[in-house]
Amino acid sequence: MAATARTPLISGNWKMNHNHFEAIQTVQKLAYLLHADDYEVVDVSVHPPFTDIRSVQTVLEADETPIRIGAQHCYFEEKGAFTGEVSPAMLAKLNVELVIVGHSERREIFGETDELVNQKVKAVFKHAMTPILCCGETLAEREAGGAEEKVSGQVRAGLAGLSAEQVASMVIAYEPIWAIGTGKTATADDAQAMCKVVRDTVAEVAGEEAATSVRIQYGGSVKGSNAAELMAQPDIDGALVGGASLVAEDFAAIVQYRSHG
Numbered sequence: 001m002a003a004t005a006r007t008p009l010i011s012g013n014w015k016m017n018h019n020h021f022e023a024i025q026t027v028q029k030l031a032y033l034l035h036a037d038d039y040e041v042v043d044v045s046v047h048p049p050f051t052d053i054r055s056v057q058t059v060l061e062a063d064e065t066p067i068r069i070g071a072q073h074c075y076f077e078e079k080g081a082f083t084g085e086v087s088p089a090m091l092a093k094l095n096v097e098l099v100i101v102g103h104s105e106r107r108e109i110f111g112e113t114d115e116l117v118n119q120k121v122k123a124v125f126k127h128a129m130t131p132i133l134c135c136g137e138t139l140a141e142r143e144a145g146g147a148e149e150k151v152s153g154q155v156r157a158g159l160a161g162l163s164a165e166q167v168a169s170m171v172i173a174y175e176p177i178w179a180i181g182t183g184k185t186a187t188a189d190d191a192q193a194m195c196k197v198v199r200d201t202v203a204e205v206a207g208e209e210a211a212t213s214v215r216i217q218y219g220g221s222v223k224g225s226n227a228a229e230l231m232a233q234p235d236i237d238g239a240l241v242g243g244a245s246l247v248a249e250d251f252a253a254i255v256q257y258r259s260h261g
């Protein structure tokens, strides 16, 4: 399958880190470290906690920095009695472009089901934002030989009811749970094999065209030192970065993987 027109997307998922002052400092430093020629070849997004998004938006827009604003999750309803939740409409109003949906931490710690994840994916589209649908297996599932089945099942469920055009425009992040925050990166070959499973699953449910266009990120202990090898894989179109996205220099080294490989 030709891996031609897919611009890589490198996304920083800050998780529950950085207050809004730290967030401002981090994006200002990142904006200083990244240059026009980086943005020509790579799309970059940051996904701060909700309490930081307005501050980050203000800094990025004032300086016309082409870093995209992302969120880490949202609810699927527009508004109402859902204490503690944030709606996609609220995120869209802050010029959020990308929303992570179904991260393994949301699934495992907060009990998000495939059905809920699918509702959220649809809600994100409804507000003209792009979902980053996450999937990935546990170590036990991998050791039992069930990684492919788990991941293709999550992808099928997450994409249920979407049009081929929607699927083509979205992002899917393959994040093996055993590689998240552990320092253990999947080998480039293993990451490629699983990202191919994701693309093949997309082809089955939404057709070849959507599969050729959808961007697939790898996530799990991505760093400046391993980004180039991962990004060289034909089915890996970007990275979803946790720990290394918290420090501007480390994240910039990943964005600039071409020169840091």
Ligand code: 13P
Pocket: 013, 103, 175, 179, 180, 181, 182, 183, 219, 220, 221, 222, 240, 241, 242, 243, 244
């Ligand atoms: P780490 O990069 O810290 O392993 O986290 C990956 C991740 O979960 C990104 O969403």
